[in-house]
Amino acid sequence: MAASLVLLSGRSCPGLPSVLRRQKWTCGTKLLSYASEAVGRSKIEKVLIANRGEIACRVMRTAKKMGVQSVAVYSEADKNSMHVSLADEAYLIGPAASQQSYLAMGNILQAARMSAAQAIHPGYGFLSENTEFAELCKKEGIIFIGPPSSAIRDMGIKSTSKAIMSAAGVPVIEGYHGDDQSDQHLKEQAGSIGYPVMIKAVRGGGGKGMRIAPSEADFLEQLESARREARKSFNDDVMLIEKFVENPRHVEVQVFGDQHGNAVYLFERDCSVQRRHQKIIEEAPGPGISPEVRKKLGEAAVRAAKAVNYVGAGTVEFIMDPQHNFYFMEMNTRLQVEHPVTEMITGTDLVEWQLRVAAGERLPMTQDEISVQGHAFEARIYAEDPNNNFMPGAGPLLHLSTPAADLCTRIETGVRQGDEVSVHYDPMIAKLVVWAEDRPAALLKLKYCLRQYNIVGLSTNIDFLLSLSGHPAFESGDVHTNFIPQHHRDLFPPKKDLSNEVLCQAALGLILKEKAFTNEFKVQSGDPFSPFASSNGRRINVSFTRSLTLLDGERNVDMKIRYNHDGSYTIQIQDKVLNVSGELVNEEDLTYLKCSVNGTVCRPKLVIVDNTIYLFSMESSAQLGIPIPKFLSEVSTTATQGGAIAPMTGTIEKVFVKVGDKVKAGDPLMVMIAMKMEHTIRAPKSGMIKKVHFREGQQASRHAPLVELEDEETDSE
Template sequence: MKPTASAPPPPSRATSLWRKSSKWPKPLLHSTSKALMAKAGVPVVEGYHGEDQSDQCLREHAGRIGYPVMIKAIRGGGGKGMRIVSSEKEFQEQLESARREAKKAFNDDAMLIEKFVDTPRHVEVQVFGDHHGNAVYLFERDCSVQRRHQKVIEEAPAPGIKPEVRRKLGEAAVRAAKAVNYVGAGTVEFIMDSQHNFYFMEMNTRLQVEHPVTEMVTGTDLVEWQLRVAAGEKIPLSQEEIPLLGHAFEARIYAEDPENNFMPRAGPLVHLSTPHADLSTRIETGVRQGDDISVHYDPMIAKLVVWAADRQAALTKLRYSLRQFNIVGLHTNVDFLLHLAAHPAFAAGAVHTDFIAQHHEELLPSRRAVASEYLCQAALGLILREKAATEAFTLETQDPVSPFSFSSGRRLNMCYTRNLTLRDGNRNVAIAVTYNHDGSYSMQIEGETFRVLGALDQEGDCARLSSSVNGVVRSAKLVTLGSTIHLFSTEGSVEVEVPVPRYLFPASAEGPQGGTIAPMTGTIEKVFVKAGDKVKAGDSLMVMIAMKMEHTIRAPQAGTIKKVLYTEGSQADRHSRLVEFEEEECDKRQSE
């Protein structure tokens, strides 16, 4: 029985057993694949794919093609060894950077040069071939919204694509698969311009991690197909029998800091809770609460895949599910994904690879002060936790009249008022809390009074806080880590701190003045300077590698290198000082 649009397709059986029986095809070089695709009638982007890899040859071809150009590793994939170059001035630096990254990722630093399509879309087609000469396409996925040339969110089918373009895309992908006698699951990736002209980019000769999006809209199990085809069977469905039902999104949950150029983050998953998985919601992950996100691997925590009958409904479900992804212990991109999913241009399907850069201010807004209503919730959570602790103490000591068995602040003929302070970012917020005789609390914040009451139910390592603030009922998950209070609700997440006396902390790390600070934990790949060198603002000082990413450390201002604190191949922790240098006198006077 085929699934209908009102009943989402069943999820795939997650297994990798097919790897043992399926013959893995040898990946084609980009240069070879371009020639094959052109011969097969698949549109290709103008570029240079030759064997001469000298700097001069590559630079000359870039000038002939015309800037902007794309430098891409011949054995590339996943955005590795890929750089966009807008002018000849920056060509050499970007070429060397791409080569280093490609050598580390693929043990091959050969490059090709392609014309860069302005504001392109990245559209990929799922194909499948068998040993009997059959090949089909299972429609396309749009993965245009990216950072560092890596996918952040993916959807199927691609928004705004007309049926005729969809058919041409699929047929071109099948021609590409047949040109190399492809067997098994593969993905043919295309660049598409604003007029929906598309050009072959590369072919991924594997079942990609995005395949659940395709399974959701076609009602297929591609892992099962892999097993059947590897066993010599024909593809289970013909092209005409493959349905396209509803719409699906995949969002990648990363340990990273979007406000700091999406720097990857390492650390412990102190708390991790996800949406409930069902027929239209898939949670794919390799970590559990308590695990560490290591610097040695990709910083992805999980993939969230949702399905609904149409794009708007699927987008609503995506937002709802993202709000249930609650993570404590390290920075994540969950709030960024929520801003992205709520952006009007994204909702309209106006996606392209420069989407994040174009809408940067809306997707990464400046931090706003926490609303007083949420501060009331946080204060209520603290008070109710105190109350639960004292009640537990009373039961343990069996001394109900002990002065340590009371946290209600009860007084005869008067109401007790206590002062709390919560830290919201860089500001301290004073909260005067009055304990009312009816069990409620009156909280005064910056001259405004709120009547607050509620209850706290412990749920494992977190608690469910039910509250009423001036008659508005709210429910939130409360997680406390050290002195930090995290509130998660359907309206978003809030983080505030309880100020702790300075004497409880060791001396704070030295600030960035007079040096540069490591933005992430990683390995020093290359050092460009030595003691005594004079540098200008923006000059490259070092290259760090961490979590499959290369990051260039640049001089924040002009000056003289005083000391280089790390050598090539050494490990540097996040926030470690890398280089000491003295500012030029003019810069010092300006800063003063």
């Protein structure tokens, strides 16, 4: 092969929109010319991906397309993971804890030596913005697929980056970025800026080490919390203070530079809708942004990139007020989680661009050649409980089915059915990315695909994403960072009782599953006369009519079911009588319930796992429990005095109380680190600390008692 980064010829699809038919996207032969023009190009035949999960799989797919071998690294927790199976070779780098594996620079560089990889792609997170790691790669003669270490250093320290941006003529928001880090001085600066203020770790990112102080009374508590999280995430607790713009938009611009001094922008993404300062849904281009503002944003971002001699993929993030004035916030010197929406509207493969630029080639396109076509959304699917303040979760993916992927629908993931979302890492399961000709069409497609994304085994945010994407304000493009709190009542409506029609579907699904099981038993046992081989309602102790109870949340639903001779069923729920019939249909490892309830036909997906019935349809999803008989249920004999329990598995970072302390409801008891986030455990009631079960540094399992409380005794006269 003449050049290791040359793509094989490919064919485009003439029936698709032109943005998805460009030769740069579909492996067209024009890319061959860029390789021949490269000046001082380095040879990359093998790349090590110093990351895990979705982004590792994403990089590997492009590497394979380009004929570049991929090397995976993995922790003990990830030995059976998807990114390991996709790689051409893989190396164990340490235990589950990221500090001993994915953040262990020596172990990763040793894997690069053993595999003879010429380059390392850091993905995002972990070591992607670590100056020391970039410099170590350079010393080892390994290409770091990212910007120069000087750019990482300058942009990674927010105070430095703001000074550079101000000098380059990029608008900067008011704030304090100085060396005096004493509590009192920072508090004074916050007062002079004016509340509310944002407290940020200077080396922060991903919402880590970031807190809002609404007033002076909240400042010191929020400062200390931000510092703790920053020390844990970045080993640096230096803070900056800046004015908090209320209800702003978070708009970021994708930039790209090469080693020949060229830099371009690939337009903006709107990432305003967030929880815990972390993005949850992104789109490109930004809704309602005029061509004039779009051009100003892009040109400001390119000035920012050129100010630090930027090379590779980067993102310049701006805060935008309601009048579309924008201010530099920070620059992420890596590929962003949400880069696919930019790829979808520009017809590019940014990972391919990264590999080519790292190999010394010029940018594949000039600014004039890059244009916006259509609209794209990305929805991040997380293992979390939106109804419990988006508490991260972990556990097995007992059932996982997704919409079909095509050139207008991308599913970026690093897990498969049967895999486990680990407590040790970020709880993101996947990114669902859709493209269409305009924003309304793309939003319609997003909602359609979300209804086809079905997961059983742990809580997810899919229903919340559906509620969010269907909200009238979101549909109109009226987005800002306070969107979720402002529309909380609409986004978290009270749970409604399931309809009788859905209850009948669940009962029918259970009956038909029982029937399938008994038929299978009859075949396997070879005893057709066994009482367990009958499914017609005549088994021992069962007549033509049976009673069934299902659990709809906390509500017991009692049903009387009559088995009719024609194979149909009559189901009575309170005073309602419904005629029900149907069958199970198996398609591609999925089970569907073809069902008629009082003449209305439907076809939901049916999953029954762990005494729970799940129904998924394009209208809704439903979950019903099958109560366990009391004689089979576990009985807890452990008495408790009340107190705080662990909301998830995690590590105890800080303990604020000791035995004998008196606390009030809401007082902080502990700080727990889980899913890379800091969670403050507070007293559920007032009382006296009876027992503290964990010390700092210990790991607590979900639902483990953390602190026991007893009511204070009152003196009696």
